[in-house]
Amino acid sequence: MSAASRARKLNPRLEIVVLEKGQHVSYGTCGLPYYLSGQVADPEELVVYTAEFFREKRNIDVRLEHEAIEIEPGTKRVRALYRGAQPIVLEYDKLVLATGGAPELRILGTNLSNVFTCNDLAGAIRLRAFVEAERPKRAVIIGSGYIGLEVADALVSRGLQVTVLERSGTVLEAVEPEIGERVEAVLAQHGVRLIKHAAATTIAGDAQHRAVAVQYGASGTEPADLVLMATGIVPRTDLAAAAEIQIGPTGAIAVDERMLTSRSSIYAAGDCAEVRHLVTGKPAYVPLGTTANKQGRVAGENAAGGNARFEGVVGTLATQVFELAVARTGLSVATAKQHGFQPDAASLTSTSQAKYFHGKPILVKLIWDRTTGRLLGCQMAGEEGIAKRIDVAAIALHARMRVPDMLHLDLSYAPPFAPVWDPILIAANEANKKFRHS
Amino acid sequence: MSAASRARKLNPRLEIVVLEKGQHVSYGTCGLPYYLSGQVADPEELVVYTAEFFREKRNIDVRLEHEAIEIEPGTKRVRALYRGAQPIVLEYDKLVLATGGAPELRILGTNLSNVFTCNDLAGAIRLRAFVEAERPKRAVIIGSGYIGLEVADALVSRGLQVTVLERSGTVLEAVEPEIGERVEAVLAQHGVRLIKHAAATTIAGDAQHRAVAVQYGASGTEPADLVLMATGIVPRTDLAAAAEIQIGPTGAIAVDERMLTSRSSIYAAGDCAEVRHLVTGKPAYVPLGTTANKQGRVAGENAAGGNARFEGVVGTLATQVFELAVARTGLSVATAKQHGFQPDAASLTSTSQAKYFHGKPILVKLIWDRTTGRLLGCQMAGEEGIAKRIDVAAIALHARMRVPDMLHLDLSYAPPFAPVWDPILIAANEANKKFRHS
Numbered sequence A, B: 001m002s003a004a005s006r007a008r009k010l011n012p013r014l015e016i017v018v019l020e021k022g023q024h025v026s027y028g029t030c031g032l033p034y035y036l037s038g039q040v041a042d043p044e045e046l047v048v049y050t051a052e053f054f055r056e057k058r059n060i061d062v063r064l065e066h067e068a069i070e071i072e073p074g075t076k077r078v079r080a081l082y083r084g085a086q087p088i089v090l091e092y093d094k095l096v097l098a099t100g101g102a103p104e105l106r107i108l109g110t111n112l113s114n115v116f117t118c119n120d121l122a123g124a125i126r127l128r129a130f131v132e133a134e135r136p137k138r139a140v141i142i143g144s145g146y147i148g149l150e151v152a153d154a155l156v157s158r159g160l161q162v163t164v165l166e167r168s169g170t171v172l173e174a175v176e177p178e179i180g181e182r183v184e185a186v187l188a189q190h191g192v193r194l195i196k197h198a199a200a201t202t203i204a205g206d207a208q209h210r211a212v213a214v215q216y217g218a219s220g221t222e223p224a225d226l227v228l229m230a231t232g233i234v235p236r237t238d239l240a241a242a243a244e245i246q247i248g249p250t251g252a253i254a255v256d257e258r259m260l261t262s263r264s265s266i267y268a269a270g271d272c273a274e275v276r277h278l279v280t281g282k283p284a285y286v287p288l289g290t291t292a293n294k295q296g297r298v299a300g301e302n303a304a305g306g307n308a309r310f311e312g313v314v315g316t317l318a319t320q321v322f323e324l325a326v327a328r329t330g331l332s333v334a335t336a337k338q339h340g341f342q343p344d345a346a347s348l349t350s351t352s353q354a355k356y357f358h359g360k361p362i363l364v365k366l367i368w369d370r371t372t373g374r375l376l377g378c379q380m381a382g383e384e385g386i387a388k389r390i391d392v393a394a395i396a397l398h399a400r401m402r403v404p405d406m407l408h409l410d411l412s413y414a415p416p417f418a419p420v421w422d423p424i425l426i427a428a429n430e431a432n433k434k435f436r437h438s
Helices: A002-010 A029-037 A051-058 A121-134 A146-157 A177-189 A238-242 A289-303 A333-338 A387-398 A423-436 B002-010 B029-037 B051-058 B121-134 B146-157 B177-189 B238-242 B289-303 B333-338 B387-398 B423-436
Strands: A017-019 A061-063 A066-072 A077-082 A086-091 A095-097 A101-103 A115-117 A138-142 A161-165 A193-195 A200-205 A211-216 A220-223 A226-229 A233-235 A266-268 A317-321 A324-330 A343-351 A361-369 A375-382 B017-019 B061-063 B066-072 B077-082 B086-091 B095-097 B101-103 B115-117 B138-142 B161-165 B193-195 B200-205 B211-216 B220-223 B226-229 B233-235 B266-268 B317-321 B324-330 B343-351 B361-369 B375-382
Touching: A002 A051, A002 A289, A017 A066, A029 A121, A029 A146, A051 A061, A066 A238, A095 A289, A115 A121, A121 A226, A138 A146, A138 A211, A138 A220, A146 A161, A146 A177, A146 A226, A146 A317, A177 A193, A177 A317, A177 A324, A177 A361, A177 A375, A211 A226, A266 A289, A324 A387, A333 A343, A333 A361, A333 A375, A343 A423, A361 A423, A375 A387, A375 A423, A387 A423, A387 B387, B002 B051, B002 B289, B017 B066, B029 B121, B029 B146, B051 B061, B066 B238, B095 B289, B115 B121, B121 B226, B138 B146, B138 B211, B138 B220, B146 B161, B146 B177, B146 B226, B146 B317, B177 B193, B177 B317, B177 B324, B177 B361, B177 B375, B211 B226, B266 B289, B324 B387, B333 B343, B333 B361, B333 B375, B343 B423, B361 B423, B375 B387, B375 B423, B387 B423
Parallel strands: A017 A061, A095 A266, A115 A226, A138 A161, A138 A226, A161 A193, B017 B061, B095 B266, B115 B226, B138 B161, B138 B226, B161 B193
Antiparallel strands: A066 A077, A077 A086, A101 A233, A200 A211, A211 A220, A317 A324, A324 A375, A343 A361, A361 A375, B066 B077, B077 B086, B101 B233, B200 B211, B211 B220, B317 B324, B324 B375, B343 B361, B361 B375
């Protein structure tokens, strides 16, 4: 819808058709956990604009329950099915693929009736209805990424006993160990049981087709009244691949800075597309709403004849797990190594306010390249002052700053907002000390 | 004390002497309004480290009640008076001037007994004692800079009727009109009477040497039980000037990036010294704790034989006025013009959180050069998410970003922290639209 709206803005005369497989357009996917908890009462609150709004106010022909099933780049046609039955053919001059991502469901039993995902509005509505109607007691969440943990938070607030199964040894993919420890501590404080190194293999069901337990590892079993699949998102690329549009090394659709795919006149944007990671310089798959919106806007502008560019991301992510906010940008130590950097890191705890305001602790970790001093990443955890503070590091990554460039950044200060040396500056000073001696 | 501590860190064997005219060292000046309000109960809470701490733990010879009265650069000597009477002579190899700033007191009657300043701990202690003992009803604050407004907030919380007299037509120097309006609105909501274009001329006293009213403009008079002078800070340069150390165009001591003055072996740092403004490239006088700390650290490192540099500031400032946080960085439209830029600006109101979280409004104004697109400044006001969000613009200024560089910054997002398009990005998009058409 970002692409459609942007195209409309640039050209009031374009004929713009949007094919949407489901019932909803333009809603805040990141708000779904808050709909589950009830903090957001109605699904309508998550909807930014309705299909009617787009039709009436923006003259965009949104067609719900229309699933695109084939692209013919040669004849510039798209075939779709209305309500799974009625075939439709549309011609296009420019096409934008915004097919999104799908939850990864690679274990047995995900089709049982009380197995859920929280990746789209329909899934969240189904899950909340189940929780409210059936009053389940025990939830098992498979995956401890930010969606898994945000839903854990929501289900605890609904009174469920929650167990999170994590395949690897750390929560929140690519999070540094110090940050992971803080997350694990807050989960434990709220009674969430986290089992690491626990790769789920099968969701076991009963005769009523209901999940009753999740099996993991060699012999683990965790009983469940509901199961949430939160093992990540994979790009929906079937349509593109069938049309011989190039799929990149990450498995998502390859695009250039203009969001153009390998086929002329076909753009891709959002969770189906790759993005350039500005720290590594390489394509990455980072399915986030912020990126999707930016890509959509650029694709829409270019589809309407403009010339917009989206340079890429630095990998910024923020999430709230109970009272703990966690944020990161750039690379972790491990991913930096994988990309050929020689990472070094410094971490410390400072506070969110002047000492005499008794601010909350802020854990900051800076990661840089020991040969060049270039900033590679930053991670933070704390109860306040986290999310927008990570943005300082994000911009520093955009500007390709080196640690020595960060010592004296003129960051805002007043006692209610920060200590006189902002935690980021303290971390930069620590980092610089290490860098000078390396 | 930053300089002394840094020098000690670099060289455990240096003999380090600090001459302090008053009774206190190393306290949070920016916390004084919160001591006035009582939010900070005791002066000790504002003290970061005591003189004893510096003497015992850092082997720094802090001498309280010692006023330096003359520098002899030729013989490398400093003359001081202990308790205003006992002369002392000290020799130095390196000297750091950290004489700070003094409140500007250019009207008649500032020596009356109930006229106060809030620029140092002694002044704040005197003011709070007066408020608690005498229970004054009506306060007149002369000056509506951030200190004036923070003290207004503190005195309102103590039950006083507060009038603020502002010489110019705007509160908070160099603040944009839209932001100023928000500040005026919050002052009015809390019953603070603001009189603009009201240059105070005389504080009128009674036979007991007590201020009873402030006269302003041609014929205005405002009754007062206490008067606060908050008309700004001027650098204390007497010592330096007498030693023929160069005073810069701003009236403060001229220093290079190493904090060296025009005299070899003499450094200056803090509110007595100039600083380079990285947006204009010119010297500026920006007396703030953040800058003073950075300059002190650099001066101390260099005085101890190191080679540190402080490039300068971008003019970041944040303050809290009742529930409203106000922040700015860079230049205002007016100051940009004065410095030869061709400023253009865009302002808009967004929110601090996702729509369905019902975040608080955030007013953002971006200022850029219409010929180059270079970002020149940013100002914000709102009840939450202000102070650390201004830092994004501050870093963008450090990195000399242009408006088109800011459209797709990878800023953090999650519903509790920001809308999916952060207010800064929305403002950058607005700015870019204007820039492309200019």
